[in-house]
Amino acid sequence: xxxxxxxxxxxxxxxxxxxxxxxxxxxxxxxxxxxxxxxxxxxxxxxxxxxxxxxxxxxxxxxxxxxxxxxxxxxxxxxxxxxxxxxxxxxxxxxxxxxxxxxxxxxxxxxxxxxxxxxxxxxxxxxxxxxxxxxxxxxxxxxxxxxxxxxxxxxxxxxxxxxxxxxxxxxxxxxxxxxxxxxxxxxxxxxxxxxxxxxxxxxxxxxxxxxxxxxxxxxxxxxxxxxxxxxxxxxxxxxxxxxxxxxxxxxxxxxxxxxx
Numbered sequence: 221x222x223x224x225x226x227x228x229x230x231x232x233x234x235x236x237x238x239x240x241x242x243x244x245x246x247x248x249x250x251x252x253x254x255x256x257x258x259x260x261x262x263x264x265x266x267x268x269x270x271x272x273x274x275x276x277x278x279x280x281x282x283x284x285x286x287x288x289x290x291x292x293x294x295x296x297x298x299x300x301x302x303x304x305x306x307x308x309x310x311x312x313x314x315x316x317x318x319x320x321x322x323x324x325x326x327x328x329x330x331x332x333x334x335x336x337x338x339x340x341x342x343x344x345x346x347x348x349x350x351x352x353x354x355x356x357x358x359x360x361x362x363x364x365x366x367x368x369x370x371x372x373x374x375x376x377x378x379x380x381x382x383x384x385x386x387x388x389x390x391x392x393x394x395x396x397x398x399x400x401x402x403x404x405x406x407x408x409x410x411x412x413x414x415x416x417x418x419x420x421x422x423x424x425x426x427x428x429x430x431x432x433x434x435x436x437x438x439x440x441x442x443x444x445x446x447x448x449x450x451x452x453x454x455x456x457x458x459x460x461x462x463x464x465x466x467x468x469x470x471x472x473x474x475x476x477x478x479x480x
Contacts, residue, residue, distance in 0.1 A: 242394035244306045250441050251290030251310065258449035260438035263431075264333075266456075267362055268296035270474055271331050274360050281328035286317050287335035300331065305395045318344045322352040332361035337380075337403040340390045346419050353479040359422070365429045365473040366405035373436065373471065374401050384410065408475055421480045429470030433459055436471070 254260050271293070272278060278297060285293050288302035288311050303313040315321050317339055330349060339345050349359055364374060366384055374382040382401040388411070390398055400406075407415055408424060416424070433455055439445045447455065462469060 241396040242306075244308055247289050247304070247306055247308055247396075249290075251292075253441050254290055254292075257438060257445050259434070259445050259447065259452055260440070262449075262452050263434050263438055264291060265296060266434075267333060268293050270362065271360055272297050274358065274476060275329055278329075282326060283329050283331065284322070284327055285331040285333075287332055287338070291333065293331065297331075318348060320348050320352055324351055325354045325357075327352045328354055328357050330357075330359045332359070332363075334363060336361055336363055336407075337401050338390075338396060338399040339403075340392060340398070342388050342403070342407060343418070346422060349477075350419070350421055350479060355479060357479045358425075359475075359477040361404070361475050362472055363404035363475060364401040365470045366402050366409070367429060367466075367468055367470050369432055369469040370471045379442070404473065404475060422477050423480055425476040425478045427473055427475050429466040429473045431459065431472045432462055432466065432469035 254264060268291075275281060275283070275297075279299055281299075283297065283300045285291070285300050285302050288304050289306075289308070290310075291302075293300050293302065301313060302311045303315060304311045305314070305316050307314055313321065317335070318341060330353070336342065336345075353359070364370060364382070371382070371384075374380070378401070380399050380401050384402040384405060386400050386402065386406065388403070388407060390400060390403075392398070408427060412424070434452070437446045437451075437455060
């Protein structure tokens with residue numbers, strides 16, 4: 221796996237690629253894929269910029285990205301502590317989100333991209349987040365949305381499990397190969413009243429569906445980029461025009477929680 225090139229990895233059967241997701245070398249390969257696909261790289265930059273907009277005076281705050289993987293958030297928000305559950309050369313700390321190495325009320329913000337839907341026990345994570353966050357601190361995450369369009373894509377063309385009828389807890393398995401893309405929708409929409417009852421100190425500040433096209437056209441981490449890189453601004457403009465339909469078409473959602 222260590223010497224495998226991108227093209228060789230993509231040519232493997234999907235079942236083999238899914239199994240390899242728990243290998244740190246795969247995450248390093250993902251980092252290389254992001255760098256070599258300008259369309260996908262620009263999308264990550266826009267996601268990081270979304271994070272930055274939620275945090276005024278971010279340079280004065282203690283910021284942590286959970287599940288940093290093959291990303292590059294420090295190029296947009298320089299003072300973020302990066303982390304992952306896998307041993308990776310580009311992260312500052314290695315730990316599980318269910319047992320975080322931070323003091324009580326020490327963190328201003330946790331950032332997450334496509335992490336929550338891999339967490340085996342979300343209730344334990346929310347308790348840990350509340351312990352670590354300062355009063356007024358936030359969890360800002362970008363996760364799969366559950367819309368008419370996203371359900372069709374995720375259920376038919378994506379390797380990850382997507383079941384809106386499931387419960388919060390995931391079966392035990394690999395940290396990345398195990399997951400349910402519908403989990404954020406389950407917790408914050410379907411079971412919102414349960415979440416608010418169990419975690420009244422962690423208020424849902426906002427939820428917003430977005431990005432119906434860009435990730436698909438980028439090819440993600442497993443397919444070839446489908447459009448020329450120079451079309452990125454045009455596709456982004458089309459998405460802006462589609463904004464009124466994001467609750468039907470959005471493939472991602474940004475969720476912002478705040479400790480009371």
